[in-house]
Amino acid sequence: MNFIYLDHNATTPIFPETQKFMGAHLDIFGNPSSIHWAGRKSKALIRESRISIAQFLKVSPLEIIFSSGASEASNTVIKTTFLHSLKKHFMCSTVEHPSVIKTMQYIQSLGAKVDFIPVSREGLIDLEFYKKNLTTETALVSVMLANNETGSLFPIQEMAQMAHAKGALFHTDAVQALGKHVFSLIELGVDYASFSAHKFYAMKGSGILYSKKGAPQISLIHGGAQERHRRGGTENLLGLASFGEVARQVIEKGGIDFIQKKSEEIKILRDHLENRILKEISHVKLTASENPRLTNTSSLILDQVDGETLLMNLDIKGYAVSTGAACSSGNPEPSPVLLAMGLTREEAQTSLRISLGWENSLKEVDQFIDDLKISVQKIRDIANSPYKFDLKLMSPVGEV
Ligand SMILES: Cc1ncc(COP(=O)(O)O)c(C=O)c1O
Incomplete structure (x- = not known):
């Protein structure tokens, strides 16, 4: 079977040149904290990695704190700000990744006041709500640079300026923008940003917290002196x-x-x-397509087509796509992001996300559409059939 991967917002394949590099470094095993030759080799690898990432992001290597991924980076910023700031008001958008939303809900349960900034059906963040609720009592605002499900881009530079004018810190989850969208951390003016290696053609289980010089840097994970005491624990070297x-x-x-x-x-x-x-499939709507968005993401609503059934149908043919965030796969609930944007449960349940990547070709896209048309027609035919089918099993159930 010909496998075609169209789910780059869930994760990316490892860059071919990087695979070769990894293969050539599998024998480096020393603990980077050890001072002997084995440790020094590992430490050098980490140092080179930090320098390359800093160069690419055009920031200082000292502003990069390595972590296990973006979830840890965002948790660190939100929880340590809650613990250490005298101000207890926080804000984030309603369409953040669970690593931000759930952390905000957690600190809310511990006494923080959290305002969730609404996002419209078209993917626009409610700046009026933001302006109205942002005060000198706000400790931290966290708004993502690009949304994982719709690709919507948010006006981070403007929002960070507004936060700073009130004395608040600003964090952005920039996971989905890295490698897909041109941005500058300096121009955005954020205090913190979270990134994940596995959305950037690298391996899973590592990421970074960008922490601007001068911003409070407090460790969430206490332990060894790694990352200049800002994140304990032996590094995920490879x-x-x-x-x-x-x-x-x-x-x-x-x-x-x-x-x-x-x-x-x-x-x-x-x-x-x-x-x-x-043009070729009837009753299809694009989600949040009118406003700035990542160039790789397409979020669709297909009337009368159960998203999960479609996903399984396409999977059998060798395509990897998504119906909402992969992080919540296995969860039959419709995407919370789409619901937060005002889509109905029915609409959210018929959603499909296609996210393209560096290696995709026109031929793959055309082949996918040809098969998508067939799958959609088949599912709609069954949905409109006088017989009752369990669409997920594609077999008749109950009384015929
Ligand atoms: C927008 C966004 N933020 C954060 C994360 C979590 O990143 P990690 O897997 O590195 O913890 C994801 C992963 O799906 C994401 O899409």
């Missing part, structure tokens, strides 16, 4: 090395220009995908 190696490869290929080029190429594929789907 995971971090893979992250650094992707950054190095990208710099070698042109840095930001490479990302811009990839983003434009992918937009051509995404526009082709959406145009063909809208």
Whole structure:
């Protein structure tokens, strides 16, 4: 079977050059904290990784704190700010990743006042609500740079300026923007940002917290002196090395220009995908497509097509796509992001997310649409059939 991967917002395949690099470094095993030769080799690998990532992000290596991933990075910022700030008001959008929303709900249960900023059906964040509720009592605002399900981009620079004017810190979950969208942390002006290696063509289980010079840097995980006492625990050596190696490869290929080029190429594929789907499949709506969004993401509502059934149908044919966030797969509830944007449960249940990546081709996209058309027709035929079917099993159930 020909496998086609169209789920890059869930995770990305490991960059081919990085796979080679990893293979060549599997024998590096020393504890980076050990001062002997084995430890020094590992420490050098981590140092090189930090330098490459810092160069790519155009920040100081000292502003990078390695972590197990973006969830840990976001948890660190929110929980330590709650513990250490005298101010107890927090804000985030209603469409954040669970690593932000659930952490905000957790500190809310401990006494924080949290305001959740609404996002419209079209993917626009409610700046009026934000302005009205942001006060000098606000400790921290956390709003993502790009949404994982719809690709919507939020006005982080403007929102960070507004937060700073009130004396609040600003954090952005920039996971989905890395490698897909050109941005500058300096221009955004945020105090903190979370990133994940596995959304950037590197290995799973590592990430970074960008912590701007001067911003409070308090450890969530106490232990060893790693990360200059800002995050205890022996480093995920090869995971971090893979992250650094992707950054190095990208710099070698042109840095930001490479990302811009990839983003434009992918937009051509995404526009082709959406145009063909809208033309060739009836009763389809795009979600949040009118406003700025990542060029790789397409979020669709397909009337009368159960998302999970469609996903399984496409999986059998070798396609990997998603119906909502992969982090909540196995959860039959419709996507909380789409519900928060005002879509009905029925609409959210018929959603499909296609997220393209660096390696996808026009041929793959065309083949996918041809098969998507067949799957959608089949599911709609069954849904409209006078017979009762369990759509998930694709077999008749109950009385015929
Ligand atoms: C927007 C966003 N933030 C955070 C995360 C969590 O990242 P990690 O898996 O590195 O903890 C994800 C992963 O799905 C994500 O899409």
